[in-house]
Amino acid sequence: xxxxxxxxxxxxxxxxxxxxxxxxxxxxxxxxxxxxxxxxxxxxxxxxxxxxxxxxxxxxxxxxxxxxxxxxxxxxxxxxxxxxxxxxxxxxxxxxxxxxxxxxxxxxxxxxxxxxxxxxxxxxxxxxxxxxxxxxxxxxxxxxxxxxxxxxxxxxxxxxxxxxxxxxxxxxx
Numbered sequence: 001x002x003x004x005x006x007x008x009x010x011x012x013x014x015x016x017x018x019x020x021x022x023x024x025x026x027x028x029x030x031x032x033x034x035x036x037x038x039x040x041x042x043x044x045x046x047x048x049x050x051x052x053x054x055x056x057x058x059x060x061x062x063x064x065x066x067x068x069x070x071x072x073x074x075x076x077x078x079x080x081x082x083x084x085x086x087x088x089x090x091x092x093x094x095x096x097x098x099x100x101x102x103x104x105x106x107x108x109x110x111x112x113x114x115x116x117x118x119x120x121x122x123x124x125x126x127x128x129x130x131x132x133x134x135x136x137x138x139x140x141x142x143x144x145x146x147x148x149x150x151x152x153x154x155x156x157x158x159x160x161x162x163x164x165x166x167x168x169x170x171x172x173x
Contacts, residue, residue, distance in 0.1 A: 029055065030063060033106050043090035044068070044083070044107045049119045052110050059140035064105040066090070066170060069130040071112055081161045082129040083109065089166045103136050105173075129156055131166070133173050 033055075036045045047055070055065055066086075073080030090107035112120065112128060119125070124145030131154040132146055148155060154169045 026058065026060070026062060029058070030104060033063070034104075037094070037106065042087065043094040044087045044109050047108050047110055049110065049112075049116050052108060053119070055108070056134045057140055057142045059137050061134075061137045062103055064103055064136060064173065065134040066105065066107045066173075067132050067134060068107070068109045069112055069125055069128050069132070070109060071128045076128060078156065078161065079111075079129045082131070082156060085161055085163045085166055086131065088163055089170055092167065093170055127157075130154075131156070131169070133169075135173065 033045065037043060052067065055061075056067070068082065068086050070076065070079035070083060073083065086107065086109075093105070093107070112125070122144075123142075130146075130148075133152040133154075134142075135152065146153065152173070154166065159165045159169075
């Protein structure tokens, strides 16, 4: 990554941090997510727990989030494979025209650690990797245990790590 790209990425992360720590409008959050996506030159945005909680717990929410919950790929081999495949899926999704899109969609990755126990307990996360879709919401329904039987959950244990099945999951939302 070039120096200017690195500076833009740091600024985007800083902007996301400001949004999380302040009570800022949804349009500001959307602008920050779009900027983070552009600045990182990737369509998969890395976030911290406090940022993710702000994005999914805010209501109303007029955007959709595909969230990959993962761990350090050095200790979670499936997480590395899923991340690479989701990066491909999200890049493909971002490159296609979205004339009929009802709302903006972003792809986020949260690398969980053992210190994220509060988040893990609040959302009932028992394993990684896990892909979950948080659609637009009129009212706040989170935090709550994520329903692994929900159509908004993609089970890698059931479906495997293939790009095509992940694309089908994303396109169905």
